[in-house]
Every structure is written in structure tokens, then in C-alpha cells.
Amino acid sequence: MSSSLLHPPSHLPPATAxxxxxxxxxxxxNSPGAIATSTLQSLLSASETAELWTTYENLLLSCLRTGDDESAHQCLGRLVNRFGDDNERIMALKGLLKEANAGDDNATLDVILKEYDQILQENPTNLPISKRRIALLRSRGQIADSVTALISLLDASPTDAEAWSELADMYFSQGLYSQAIFALEEVLVLQPNAWNIHARLGEMLFTAAKTSDTSKQLAEALKRFCRSIELCDNYLRGYYGLKLIAKQLLNEPQKATKQAESGEFSLPDSATxxxxxxxxxxxxxxxxRRYSAAEKGWQGYDQAEIAAAQQVLQNETEATVR
Incomplete structure (x- = not known):
């Protein structure tokens, strides 16, 4: 059985899914179809492992991504047999399967949304269902409603890094950069060594600086990219962001000069x-180079990110030739 089935399928490349x-x-x-819900019997069963249930859940999600509804239903059935219909995680997976089957049928999606509302009315602390409801609202373009729901969720669970990250993404998609930056900083309070979040924050700051021409944001973005690659030596997005911002500051030295005079931040000198x-x-x-050569241990990168890196390197080469 593939070890990648034990990883969150949302992080898997489409080909792997x-x-x-x-x-x-x-x-x-070739896997058990049903296992007794009795705790004693499950302990005595040789096939009762945490990996089995993780496999079923991740296989379900991969099948939904590729349209294999029959296999997804089988996976869900086995999870329901083991954990019951009242398990909050199972309730969310059932809702996800219903959403997938509904497709673009707004009437059916309205019914599912009402079901979520009913569940939350009976149990407001059901976080998996709260998150499914937020995801459904966002997928339907109801951004204001999904933001309001996310804020309510964070009031009840302020240490939910995933929710803060989702909120940051929603704000960013609406051009509300200061709110997005604040939300992502909350993620780093909870996960200070998350190199991908440092790079993502750098990207947000870099984008915000383009619209407001704020040198302070450029300096902070540079620091975030540097911290990202300090935590993960081979993180492509960190190096890509560092490349873009360093190049901009070298081409626009007046930004660094302006900031140095403000006394708030001190950007590196041109040599650095x-x-x-x-x-x-x-x-x-x-x-x-190593990705293109299919070297072992260098194949986990997103193809679009590799293409972007190739483009920026090509631009660098063409500029040098000129």
C-alpha cells in the first residue's frame, strides 16, 4: 500500500491522487470491510490500526478529486461502520460526499447548507461541520458570509491555525492586505517554524508593498523570505520570493534609502x-536542474512553481546577455 495514502490528499499532486x-x-x-465497534473486540482484531482508517479517509478524498464516487462511498461506509454516524469527523465527510454528488445543483447545495445549519444549531461546537459550511459558502462565492462564519469560529477556537490561514487567504483574495497579513501573523504565533507560512506572509507583504509603495513592507517581506529558507533549505517559494524582492530593491535603490531615513527598518546594503x-x-x-533530471528526493515540487522558477532564471540570463 502506498505510503502517500497516509498524507493529507489535498497536498498530493493530481497524478498521485x-x-x-x-x-x-x-x-x-484486500482491506477489512467491517470491524466491530466494540472497543474490546477492536483491540483484539489484528487488522485494527490507525493507518487503516487514515488510508480509508485519504482514499475517499482522492476518489472524490477524480470522480470515483463508488469507491468514495465504500470508504465512507467502512468509516461509518467503525465510528458511527454521530462522529463529528464522519459527519463532515458525509457532507463532503453530498457536496461532491450535488455538483453545481444549487437547490441541492441549499439543502446541504440547511443541514449544516441544523447540525450547528444542535451543537455549535462541531468544528468539522463549521469548516465544511464555511468551505461551501466560499465555493458558492458567498465570501462575506464565509468570512463572518470564520470569525465566529475563531472566537470559539482562537488557536485554530488552519482557520486563521483560511481567513488570511479570503482577505487576500479581496485585496484586504492588512487584514490578511494580520491573520497570517496569527498563524505564525501558533506555528512559528512553519517555513511555508513565512514565505506566504512574505508574498502578501510584497504584494501589499506594490499597491501602497511602503518600504517597511518590503523590508518585512525580505525578512520573511530569509526566515523561510533558513527553516527549509530547499523551499522553492522562499528562494523565488527572495529573488524577486532582492532584484527589485537592487533596481530601485531609492526605496532602501527612503526607508533608512525613516529609522523604522534598516534594509541590507547593495552588496548584501x-x-x-x-x-x-x-x-x-x-x-x-535536479527536478528536471528526476533525481531521487527532488520530485516533490509543484510543476507550476518549477515553471515559474525556470522563467525567472531565463529572464535573468537574457538580461545578462543584453
Whole structure:
């Protein structure tokens, strides 16, 4: 059985999800169909493992991504047999399956939304259902409603890093950069060593600086990208962001000068910025080279990110030739 079935399927490349979906009938045929809900009996059962239930859940999600509803229903049935209909996580998976089957049928989605409302009316602390409701609202374009629901969720569960990250993404999609930055900073309070969040915050700050021409945000973005690659030496997005911002500051030295005069932040001098630019270029070239050569341990990158890195390196080469 593939070890990638034990990882969250939302982080899997589409090709891997498709592979899992194709393997679903075989996996289901060779895995236990039902296990007693009795705690004593489950302890005595040799096939009762946490990995089994993780596999079923992740296989269900991969099947939904590829349209294999039959296998998804089988996975859900086995989870229901083991944990029962009243389990909050199972309730959310059932809702997700209903949403997938509904497709673009707004009438059916309205019914599902009402079901979520009813569940939350009976149990306001059901976080899995709260999150499914928020996801459904957002998918239907009801951003204001989903933001309001997310804020209510965070009032009840302020240490939910996933919810803060989702809120940041919603604010950012609406161009509310200061709110998005604040929400993502809350994620870092909870997960200070999350290198992907540091890079994402750097991206938000970099974008915000373009619209407001704030040098302070550029300085903070540079620091976030540097922290990202400090925590993860091969993180492509961190090096990509560092490359873009270092290049901009080198091409627009007046921004660094203006900020130095304000006394709030001190950006690196030109020599240091050039070193950062060179380091980012070198690392991006290495990542692209080793990914393209299909080297073991270098295949986990997103293809679109690799393409973006190739483009920025090509632009660098063309500029040097000129």
C-alpha cells in the first residue's frame, strides 16, 4: 500500500491522487470491510490500526478529486461502520460526499447548507461541520458570509491555525492586505517554524508593498523570505520570493534609502542584496536542474512553481546577455 495514502490528499499532486483512485478497487478488496465497534473486540482484531482508517479517509478524498464516487462511498461506509454516524469527523465527510454528488445543483447545495445549519444549531461546537459550511459558502462565492462564519469560529477556537490561514487567504483574495497579513501573523504565533507560512506572509507583504509603495513592507517581506529558507533549505517559494524582492530593491535603490531615513527598518546594503540575489539564483537553478533530471528526493515540487522558477532564471540570463 502506498505510503502517500497516509498524507493529507489535498497536498498530493493530481497524478498521485489519480493513481490512488485507480488503486481504490484493489485496496478496498484486500482491506477489512467491517470491524466491530466494540472497543474490546477492536483491540483484539489484528487488522485494527490507525493507518487503516487514515488510508480509508485519504482514499475517499482522492476518489472524490477524480470522480470515483463508488469507491468514495465504500470508504465512507467502512468509516461509518467503525465510528458511527454521530462522529463529528464522519459527519463532515458525509457532507463532503453530498457536496461532491450535488455538483453545481444549487437547490441541492441549499439543502446541504440547511443541514449544516441544523447540525450547528444542535451543537455549535462541531468544528468539522463549521469548516465544511464555511468551505461551501466560499465555493458558492458567498465570501462575506464565509468570512463572518470564520470569525465566529475563531472566537470559539482562537488557536485554530488552519482557520486563521483560511481567513488570511479570503482577505487576500479581496485585496484586504492588512487584514490578511494580520491573520497570517496569527498563524505564525501558533506555528512559528512553519517555513511555508513565512514565505506566504512574505508574498502578501510584497504584494501589499506594490499597491501602497511602503518600504517597511518590503523590508518585512525580505525578512520573511530569509526566515523561510533558513527553516527549509530547499523551499522553492522562499528562494523565488527572495529573488524577486532582492532584484527589485537592487533596481530601485531609492526605496532602501527612503526607508533608512525613516529609522523604522534598516534594509541590507547593495552588496548584501546582491549576495542574496546570487544565492537565490544559484539555489533556484539547482532545484530546477535536479527536478528536471528526476533525481531521487527532488520530485516533490509543484510543476507550476518549477515553471515559474525556470522563467525567472531565463529572464535573468537574457538580461545578462543584453
Amino acid at each position: 489519480l493513481k490512488h483512485s485507480k488503486q481504490a478497487p484493489s485496496i478496498l478488496a 542584496l546582491r549576495k542574496l540575489d546570487e544565492a537565490a539564483t544559484e539555489k533556484l537553478a539547482e532545484i530546477v
